[in-house]
Amino acid sequence: MPEGDTVWRTAQRLHAALAGRVIVEADLRWPEISTADLRGRSTLEVVSRGKHVLHRIEGGVTLHSHLRMEGQWRVEATPTLAERWRRNPQLRALVSAPDWTALGLRLGMLDLVPTAREGDLVGHLGPDVLGPDWDRDRAVGNVLAAPVPIGAALLDQRNLAGVGTMWCAETLFLERVQPWALPADLGxxxxxxxxxxxxxxxxxxxxxxxxxxxxxxxxxxxHYVHARSGRPCRRCGTTVRVAPIGVPPQERTMFYCPTCQGGLGPTDDGRRQNPLGSSGGARRSRRSY
Structure with a gap:
């Protein structure tokens, strides 16, 4: 799943392409909003909120999207837009201005809501790591109060928005913290x-x-540990490992070094793990990195 910085870059790219321009074509291939007509309205701005993209449009409406695991937004030149994009079965949204077109592929969520009600979709999120609402003390307090392992607490978007499995694993490795340590024990x-x-x-x-x-x-x-299970730790040479973290069915994949980070995790059976992609390598969870 894309992390907060990737989503921020996506929103910046969409904003640069569409902001201040009139929408000349909109094709929203999502059941609840497929008949919406946005033509003639201007894009006001496109911003990120954690892992969410908010495309604010003239007339008080917001096109909200979430990339989930495999989604992406592409920007293509409108005058030369290939017909193959319109026929693409993975296309979920097309928003065109005269010069640039935004193409939403394999999106995990797509909503059209009144801008005043964006909170219905993103109001549950904690402080955005890259947002104007970033509040370090509030984020620390949220994580500290979480009765779950520190790795799971960082991944809970209600505590702070934007951290995914990659930055979580790299952060905990650099701080020499075991992902399964309880926040209260860290102090x-x-x-x-x-x-x-x-x-x-x-x-x-x-x-x-x-x-x-x-x-x-x-x-x-x-990276130091992310996606490097079965390979030597860059710091100590011990084999990097991967194990699930969190409560099923919401568990996520966590990469870590047992030597640098305080031993095997409680969900790690300790069996040999080959490098990802090799024969016999560790299986990826449904919510893999």
């Missing part, structure tokens, strides 16, 4: 360090197409 200072690290990583990540915690933008060198 306020420990949770503050974790939240501050996550904020810094995501804030830096929004400026680059390749998300990196190591400083390298090479895809095979960008």
């Amino acid at each position: 306020r200072e420990g949770v503050e360090r974790v939240v501050d690290r996550a904020h810094r990583l995501i804030d830096q990540g929004r400026h680059h197409a390749v998300q990196s915690s190591t400083g390298s933008r090479r895809l095979d060198e960008a």
Whole structure:
């Protein structure tokens, strides 16, 4: 699932393409809103809220989308837009201005709501790591009060919005924190360090197409533990592992180093794990990274 910095970049790209321009074509391929006509209205702005995209349109309406696991928004030049895009079975939304067209593919959610009621869709979210509402103390308090492992608390968008499994794993590795440690056991200072690290990583990540915690933008060198199970830890050489975290059916995939981060997790059976993609490699969960 795309992380908050990726969604922020998506919203910025859509805003640059559509803001201040009149919508000349709109095709929303979602049952509840398929007959909506947005033509003739101007795009006011496109912003992100955690992992949500809010496309605010003249007349007090908002087109809300969530990418889920595989969704994306593409921007193509309207004058040369290939007909194949309109015939694409993965197309869920098409919004065209005279010069640029936004194409929503494989979207996980699509809603058209009054802008005044955006809170019905995103009001449950905690402080947005990249938003104007970022409140570090509130985020720390939310995580500290969570009666779940720190990894699960960071991934709960009600505590703070925008952290996904990749930045969660990288944050906890850099802070040498076991993902299954309880926030209360880490104490306020420990949770503050974790939240501050996550904020810094995501804030830096929004400026680059390749998300990196190591400083390298090479895809095979960008992460310390994420998606590196079965391979040596860059810090100590121990084999990086992967195990589920959270309560079924909401569990997520967590990568970690047992040596650097305080031992095997309680959901890790300790069996040999081959590198992802190799024969016999660890299976990915339904909510994989």
